[in-house]
Amino acid sequence: MKKVSFKTKLLAIVVAIICVTIFTAYTSANFYISRYIHQNDSQVIRTQIDSIRSVVEGKLKDNIVLAQSTKFSFYEVKQAIEKTGFKDAIKVAFGMTINRDGAIKDPKEAQPYMDIFKQANGELTISDVFIDDGKPTITITVPENKDSGNIFYIDLSSVGDLLSSMSVDGSYLELMDDKQTLIFSNEVEGHDLTPLTAKINVAGKEWTLTGYIDNDYIQNDTDTLNGSITIALVIAAIILIPIAILLINWVFKPILLLRNLIGDLANGNGDLTHRLKVDSKDELGMIADGINQFIENLQNMMRQVRESTETISQEIAQLEQQTDSNSKLLQSHSQEIELTVTAVNEMSSTASVVAENAANTASQTEATNSEAEHSKEVVERAVAQVGALAEEVEETAQFIADMNTHTEEIGKLLGEIGGIAEQTNLLALNAAIEAARAGDQGRGFAVVADEVRALASRTHRSTEDIVKMLERLKAGTATVVSSMESTRNSCRTTEESTAVVVSSLDRVTSSVNEINDLSIQIATSAEEQSSVTEDINRSMVAIREVMHTINDNGDNTSETTRRLITINQQLLEIVNEFKIE
Incomplete structure (x- = not known):
């Protein structure tokens, strides 16, 4: 078995400590940074959801209030649409339905509007979400009296645009009504996602706003950051190892002198008049002083x-x-x-x-x-x-x-x-x-x-x-x-x-x-x-x-x-x- 010197062992221990430190730093960074980013993104998503919920609730309430406050006659339907910015508006009065183009002559075409008005039963009513022309839409029925009222069509695409604009990297948003009808979603399939949900009250109905944290995105960010940290640690190791070698060589000089002196004494050719030079009061200095006293x-x-x-x-x-x-x-x-x-x-x-x-x-x-x-x-x-x-x-x-x-x-x-x-x-x-x-x-x-x-x-x-x-x-x-x-x-x-x-x-x-x-x-x-x-x-x-x-x-x-x-x-x-x- 080849004999390994104490100096080589010491250098190996120092290199091993540096390598273990790099590995520990990499593992710790991977764990703590991933955890921090996940917690931070979760907090951002929660804050974002709260903000979006407030915005959506406020926007829908504004639409409801606007619908309630908008009064128009048979001839002012088109002006009311332009004034409110709604997608469409229908006037129901005494068995007639009027849209922006005037009275609807076809009973089949008018019947759905009549059904909506009747279902309101004289109360402010918001319908479930439905798709109209490929866009999520709701209706707000505002009765004026038993025989007349207004039906407003609200395009929820603006809500989707709002959600899209408020999305951040590494997160996705999804909005559904109480019937699980999808209003908006920018979720990407095949990703590892962590959901966070919040409820939005819309005229007594609970819509579900879900925020998703993209764990793959967080891991990529973590890997990128860990890679940078690892490169920095490797560079530090490349600098520290030569410095450690120089320091060990410098510290090891008294030990070499001590080894040579003890070797001469062990071989029986020792010079008992020779003494080690004591320049320090540390352990090596104490050992050298003890050897001098022994000699x-x-x-x-x-x-x-x-x-x-x-x-x-x-x-x-x-x-x-x-x-x-x-x-x-x-x-x-x-x-x-x-x-x-x-x-x-x-x-x-x-x-x-x-x-x-x-x-x-x-x-x-x-x-x-x-x-x-x-x-x-x-x-x-x-x-x-x-x-x-x-x-x-x-x-x-x-x-x-x-x-x-x-x-x-x-x-x-x-x-x-x-x-x-x-x-x-x-x-x-x-x-x-x-x-x-x-x-x-x-x-x-x-x-x-x-x-x-x-x-x-x-x-x-x-x-x-x-x-x-x-x-x-x-x-x-x-x-x-x-x-x-x-x-x-x-x-x-x-x-x-x-x-x-x-x-x-x-x-x-x-x-x-x-x-x-x-x-x-x-x-x-x-x-x-x-x-x-x-x-x-x-x-x-x-x-x-x-x-x-x-x-x-x-x-x-x-x-x-x-x-x-x-x-x-x-x-x-x-x-x-x-x-x-």
């Missing part, structure tokens, strides 16, 4: 985003360095923990040997007690074994002391790891705050910052767990050291006792018993040492697993940092697409 706010936001991304870049670089340092430290700690686990395993083996030796010592002391004669030899072997045991106990104590030192060093390193995790957490929190300031553009960066902060929190918690385990390990080691110290003292005592046994065999029995007791204590201590060593071994294995987890978290932190660098670079590229300064 200014957008410019400030982009400037802040750029500054924030630069700060974030620095923080990310620092975070990357710290992450690398943490990774190296974790690798070093992992190696040391592996060595510690190996040493603890060896210590466990040594404790087992000690327990076994203690058991052997107990057996030998029992044998010495049963074989007194060989006590000296057995005691000498016991002295040698106790010396070896003392040396082993001394070595074990030294090894445990070294392990305790390593444990403290591990605690210090874990403290540094916890501090690094807290610092990483703070950096991730700062990154999340800067991403929140960046709005929608920093949403992805905020997610990554949250992940970094979560990893830092996990690292901190894991470090705390390791510290707790090391505390328990130190406590166990202290117990082992104490036990080893007791064992060493016991060995020294055994040596001294054995020396006394060598010098005094009499006290062999009691010395052997003491050795037996000491051997039992050594076995018990060795078993306790073995149990503690196993606990230390399990703790060190757990520490090793935690260190592996911390190492993995460090790798994840490094990967997250690299993703943050990529996202921050993309954000910088988006901001750089706009001209801010």
